[in-house]
Amino acid sequence: MAHLVDGVVAWPVLLGGTALAAGGLAIGCRRLELERIPQAALLSAAFFVVSLVHVPVGPWGMHPLLNGLLGILLGWAAFPAIFVALLLQATCFGVGGITVLGVNTVALAAPAVIVHALFARRLERGSRAVWGAAAGASAVVMTALLLALALALSGREFRPAAALMLAAYLPLAAIEAALTATVAAYLGRVKPALLAGPAVLAQGRDA
């Protein structure tokens, strides 16, 4: 599961993660113009809903993260959008944790921003399916690595769980790649302006 729970992360990791999250949120909020808030909010809500979908994979299944796609569409604004979604998940569904909100936010949002930097322009111009797949897979891999790192740094007793999480998530990256590719291709055909959107959202008046 792509959420850490309360009580497993060591204090240094917790504080470091929370500080990073605060930084990311500061940048993200500054880049989020008030006029773009309805769009960011609706996208955040859409991702929240989609993350509840159960996608059958083999005998089990998964819930999509789609943080790569969110990063493509929102850029730095993915930080506040993901934070809000995680806050709602924690307070309404009890999924995730309260003290680890910062760490979870960084684990999901940092890859989103990185993916935006790497792939957004390529998605606009090149093959949506190919670059969408790359964006989806790399975001999930980065998230899994960050979460596993947070666990592993918190104590030797957590290393098997970290390994288990990695083992579960790396194969799921293939499904995320397929899902992200499908959605990116879909958006490219139906509403390509959205894929170009983050340039407006991310730069705001700073550009």
Add this chain to the structure above:
Amino acid sequence: MSATAETGAQGLRELDPRARVLLALAFAVAAVALRRIDSVLVALAAAGVAALLVRLPPARALRRLAAAQLTMAPLLLTLPFAVPGAPIVALGPVRLSADGLLRAAMLWLRVNAILLAVLALVGTLDAGRLAAALHRLGAPAALTHLLSFTVRYLGLLEQEYARLRTAMRARAFRPRSDRHTWRSLGQLAGMLIVRSAARAERVMEAMRCRGFTGRLPVPEPLGWRARDAAWVAVACLGLVALVAVDRR
């Protein structure tokens, strides 16, 4: 229900949302600091009391708790084997230790205690008051507006998703582990995103039609009363006491 319990319930429900957010956070931090299982049990009991005082509907609470259990699965399964200590069962390199079981149990109890407390204190708040509370506690305006809007449209999107899924079901769609399913679910996600974006544009246009100039209304001021301060003080004292006793 006795008169005192009634006032208690009203008291907690009417607590200023800022107080509730702060209490939930304080509880979480305190619970994470506990090192002994009996302290964690006390915390769990306290959370249960809070849930009762707020009259948290048990069915809803149980459903939400159930969903959260899965996130702990990897930890609960591996901790008993990974914590060093006197082994109860040993199969070659795999050792199940009593300490490991204890750690797993504490993790489980602690997470559920925090969950229950948060559900009781914050989960029963409506979105507007949560956003207002966060704003008054210093969160940037962009973030609180984002929160309000997201919650507002979450219900709508869930309904839209449900209708689309029902229509897919009506055309004999059965989710399976195959390309057709992944493709269809991906397209469903794409459609939700496209519709959300279109709706966002309409929302902005409607706001502009009503004279929106770029500043969203700030949430109404909340009245902090002596009662709120009293509740927070008492609860914090209790939490500090619990941590102190735990560390002894």
Add this chain to the structure above:
Amino acid sequence: MTEALLELHEIHFAYEASRPVLCGASLRLLPGERVVLCGGNGAGKTTLLHVAVGLLVPQAGDVIAFGEPRRRERDFWSVRVRVGLLFQDPDDQLFCPTVAEDVAFGPLNLGRSPAQARALAAETLERLGIAELADRSTGHLSGGEKRLATLATVLAMQPEVLLLDEPTLGLDDAAQERLVAILDRLPQAICLVSHDRLFRARLATRGLELVRGKVVESAP
């Protein structure tokens, strides 16, 4: 006596315990019939159609489709293949990027290969006279086009029964005419929910009305 294709027997349904919608509603649909179901807003017409294909589970009553009683979700899969339900709001039904893909969705669920599904979709669109909509984006269609597109998505599964929930809602006169002409040519048994008097007069062989949760005979 011809066996009914679809039979609903004493259906009781309530969304909330305090507000019952269907109180012992019964319905029989025979081959070749064109039944029109009327009733005020909130009378339960959509509810009845959804119960018929198992999208809603009634608190009491039986659903018998093609001679077999249907109780569990897995009993209804074959019903949904043979009974096509057209939703009131076309936007609830269209979710693929293009019309052709949406029409192919049904056949793909039935296990056809992608090539077969595409061919079936093209054929269905051709038969309805809307082949030009094949590559259009589902989000950019007019009301009438959306309605015909959703009809194609249902017909592509080659059902024996059609349940149509207010098919003329939001259509102008020309689009309604077109729809009536198309429906008139269809061989399936049809159960139609519609407020439109002229529409009903043109198509219906039998009339039913939902009154206080029960189905009664009325003029078509």
